[in-house]
Amino acid sequence: MSMNSFHARQGKPKPAAQGKHPADRHGLLRVDQLLVAQGLAASRTAARALIDAGRVSHDGKPVTKPALELPPDARLKVVADDSDRFVSRGALKLEGALARSGLDVRGAHCLDIGQSTGGFTDCLLQAGAASVVG
Incomplete structure (x- = not known):
């Protein structure tokens, strides 16, 4: 017996299907979802890290x-951080190692x-290397 037939026999309403984003049903999005949708964060985890x-x-x-x-369409602002350069x-x-060692890769x-x-x-x-292969 499937769960759907059980609910149908008991007269209980089926759970509402949710869209891609749970908040879509009333036209709003969570900020972590919005940061991803607007391309300001790569994932919801990254968005939460920015917020935190x-x-x-x-x-x-x-x-x-x-x-x-x-x-x-909310306008969000993300403050740049030193780690955003790479x-x-x-x-x-590597940047720290190059600085401490004095190695010039230009x-x-x-x-x-x-x-x-x-x-x-x-x-x-970014440090000026002519090429990098790997």
């Missing part, structure tokens, strides 16, 4: 809760062994 770090505002006021609901946090590690042809998200490649190119 205090980097998101709406109408000049900080957004403190990912579940805050706003209209889809495609991944790995680049920040014009160098570099090898990035084990490229993953591209953080090291990004860092090397």
